[in-house]
Amino acid sequence: MPEKTLPHETTTPEAVSTALKSGAGKPRSLGQDAWRELRGSWLFWASGVLLILFIVMAAFPSLFTDVDPRQADLRGHYLAPPNWSHIFEGDWFGYNGQGQSVYARTVHGARASIIVGVCVTLAVTVVGGFVGMLAGYFGGWVDALLSRLTDIFFGIPLLLGALTLLQAFTHRTAWTVSLGLATFGWMQIARVMRGAVITQKQADFVTAARALGAGTGRILLRHILPNVIGPVIVVATIALGGYISTEATLSYLGIGLQDPVVSWGVDISAAQSQLRDAPHVLLVPASFLSLTVLAFILLGDAVRDALDPKLR
Amino acid sequence: MTTMEKTANVPEPRATDDGGTPLLEVRDLHVEFHTRDGVAKAVNGVNYSVNAGETLAVLGESGSGKSVTAQAIMGILDMPPGKIPQGEILFRGQDMLKMSAEERRKLRGSKIAMIFQDALSSLNPVLSVGYQLGEMFRVHQGLSKKEARAKAVELMDRVRIPAAKERVNDYPHQFSGGMRQRIMIAMALALEPDLIIADEPTTALDVTVQAQVMDLLAELQREYNMGLILITHDLGVVADVADKIAVMYAGRIVETAPVGELYKRPAHPYTRGLLDSIPRLDQKGQELYAIKGLPPNLLNIPTGCAFNPRCPKAQDICRTETPALAPVTEADGSELTGRGSACHFWKETIHG
Numbered sequence: 001m002p003e004k005t006l007p008h009e010t011t012t013p014e015a016v017s018t019a020l021k022s023g024a025g026k027p028r029s030l031g032q033d034a035w036r037e038l039r040g041s042w043l044f045w046a047s048g049v050l051l052i053l054f055i056v057m058a059a060f061p062s063l064f065t066d067v068d069p070r071q072a073d074l075r076g077h078y079l080a081p082p083n084w085s086h087i088f089e090g091d092w093f094g095y096n097g098q099g100q101s102v103y104a105r106t107v108h109g110a111r112a113s114i115i116v117g118v119c120v121t122l123a124v125t126v127v128g129g130f131v132g133m134l135a136g137y138f139g140g141w142v143d144a145l146l147s148r149l150t151d152i153f154f155g156i157p158l159l160l161g162a163l164t165l166l167q168a169f170t171h172r173t174a175w176t177v178s179l180g181l182a183t184f185g186w187m188q189i190a191r192v193m194r195g196a197v198i199t200q201k202q203a204d205f206v207t208a209a210r211a212l213g214a215g216t217g218r219i220l221l222r223h224i225l226p227n228v229i230g231p232v233i234v235v236a237t238i239a240l241g242g243y244i245s246t247e248a249t250l251s252y253l254g255i256g257l258q259d260p261v262v263s264w265g266v267d268i269s270a271a272q273s274q275l276r277d278a279p280h281v282l283l284v285p286a287s288f289l290s291l292t293v294l295a296f297i298l299l300g301d302a303v304r305d306a307l308d309p310k311l312r
Numbered sequence: 313m314t315t316m317e318k319t320a321n322v323p324e325p326r327a328t329d330d331g332g333t334p335l336l337e338v339r340d341l342h343v344e345f346h347t348r349d350g351v352a353k354a355v356n357g358v359n360y361s362v363n364a365g366e367t368l369a370v371l372g373e374s375g376s377g378k379s380v381t382a383q384a385i386m387g388i389l390d391m392p393p394g395k396i397p398q399g400e401i402l403f404r405g406q407d408m409l410k411m412s413a414e415e416r417r418k419l420r421g422s423k424i425a426m427i428f429q430d431a432l433s434s435l436n437p438v439l440s441v442g443y444q445l446g447e448m449f450r451v452h453q454g455l456s457k458k459e460a461r462a463k464a465v466e467l468m469d470r471v472r473i474p475a476a477k478e479r480v481n482d483y484p485h486q487f488s489g490g491m492r493q494r495i496m497i498a499m500a501l502a503l504e505p506d507l508i509i510a511d512e513p514t515t516a517l518d519v520t521v522q523a524q525v526m527d528l529l530a531e532l533q534r535e536y537n538m539g540l541i542l543i544t545h546d547l548g549v550v551a552d553v554a555d556k557i558a559v560m561y562a563g564r565i566v567e568t569a570p571v572g573e574l575y576k577r578p579a580h581p582y583t584r585g586l587l588d589s590i591p592r593l594d595q596k597g598q599e600l601y602a603i604k605g606l607p608p609n610l611l612n613i614p615t616g617c618a619f620n621p622r623c624p625k626a627q628d629i630c631r632t633e634t635p636a637l638a639p640v641t642e643a644d645g646s647e648l649t650g651r652g653s654a655c656h657f658w659k660e661t662i663h664g
Contacts, residue, residue, distance in 0.1 A: 212420060
């Protein structure tokens with residue numbers, strides 16, 4: 001295991017002890033191993049930088065623009081084309097059909113998209129993880145019940161399910177859209193979790209923990225969870241990008257976020273009718289959306305490579 | 313052998329405070345597994361007992377029910393498919409099978425602990441050994457993280473892991489096989505339990521390390537005056553550390569004896585077969601003896617004595633009547649303490 005092999009000619013005790021120190025001195029956990037792997041991956045850095053940019057944009061849009069995204073000036077700016085030389089200014093990406101700055105709207109739209117993506121992913125991980133863990137660990141009728149429930153939800157397409165559920169809300173915000181997506185999106189995590197828990201619960205260390213007096217809760221949370229969280233994180237990160245684009249799809253279909261809310265989906269939806277006159281109104285938010293989704297998927301890929309020792 | 317006197321000069325008071333009741337007594341224990349192909353009878357009426365400071369070796373081939381008995385005692389049998397249709401497991405006179413799940417959980421680890429065969433797979437790969445050792449104190453005694461860590465270092469020192477302080481944060485895969493087994497032993501010993509069950513603790517280790525680990529285990533047992541149930545198929549390991557031996561076959565105890573006696577004069581043809589199949593230096597060049605046939609299918613145990621299809625001494629009675637574990641006596645009828653044999657022809661086997 002020590003990376004340094006001893007040179008044959010100088011096997012002094014000091015050399016041995018330093019070699020031992022360099023090898024055995026620092027314990028490496030799964031997390032640390034993954035971090036070493038990630039540090040060397042350009043995919044991780046590229047997606048990471050993009051994501052940080054988008055997250056800062058979502059948290060502090062005023063850092064990027066001081067133009068009000070809702071301020072409309074139809075007379076002056078109706079579908080005005082982009083002015084590429086005016087970087088970071090209101091007319092950088094032109095104006096939309098309401099005479100609003102496309103740049104300001106895109107910057108402010110990041111928040112809704114990222115909130116939806118992150119919230120849905122968190123909710124889905126918690127709910128799916130919980131269901132999958134119970135089903136996998138307890139087996140028997142608990143598993144039968146939860147697995148059939150999962151199957152039933154699997155039968156409903158995410159988009160159709162969310163569409164139907166969100167119809168019931170007259171006033172839709174990022175939170176309601178998240179709820180709609182999470183309700184129909186937790187099954188994949190549940191399946192991954194269930195499979196992983198079933199494999200791990202038969203491990204000897206689980207029996208050993210039981211034999212030394214650990215209760216069910218401790219076995220599940222302290223002994224099994226750390227061993228199964230890897231694949232779940234990967235699935236969740238990759239899915240996050242998908243949720244953002246599903247939110248955009250819902251908004252495009254007119255059933256997601258609604259107008260006072262600024263979001264990429266809302267803007268894409270509004271831009272469709274003027275695609276031929278002013279393609280920039282659609283292309284700018286669509287590019288940002290694609291980049292965000294891509295960044296999350298690439299990050300998920302990098303994390304999977306780092307967490308899965310078999311791929312090394 | 314000095315091991316026989318171990319119980320006599322123990323300093324600990326807990327050997328005497330329960331006047332006569334053995335530390336652990338298994339009475340007529342049955343365990344079966346309900347499978348698709350039928351009911352596999354893994355344990356069919358096992359009786360044994362262990363006192364404080366005493367080592368009982370349970371000997372037998374794979375599938376003889378020795379590990380299942382241990383799991384039943386620990387309460388870690390998977391039920392279903394496992395089932396305990398009858399029997400009693402008395403710990404200090406209390407039947408553990410009648411206790412609630414929570415009561416049993418509290419006994420596990422603090423009063424009865426177990427050492428497993430394969431330490432690598434029995435330690436959680438993603439938790440440091442310090443955490444896993446400390447967990448014993450945090451769960452059972454509610455110590456803080458820091459105190460538990462200190463106790464873990466202390467324990468690692470006890471089981472003679474060099475540089476314990478530096479290695480407490482290491483992960484199981486960073487230790488050698490022998491060191492890992494020491495950590496398993498340390499975990500089992502953490503709360504100074506009254507009884508330790510060691511399920512083939514040295515099988516996964518190489519021979520030199522085997523001896524070290526067994527010595528360590530025997531020494532700690534003596535120090536804490538614990539009862540030890542040593543499950544093994546290695547007759548060599550048994551000879552060094554055990555006080556008494558129970559030989560199991562097809563879920564039943566076929567012979568019990570103090571350790572020296574068993575090796576000198578086995579009273580069951582199966583035990584004789586086991587002893588004859590040990591390679592010996594003075595038989596160099598000869599073919600090694602092996603018991604013919606295979607262990608019985610637990611779904612379909614032969615009627616009568618389960619060993620009859622493989623037994624060189626089998627008669628008609630062996631195929632019809634199940635022999636009970638009967639006391640074994642000298643040829644002149646004088647008593648041999650602790651000896652028993654479940655064979656219709658034990659007299660011929662031991663004296664003939």
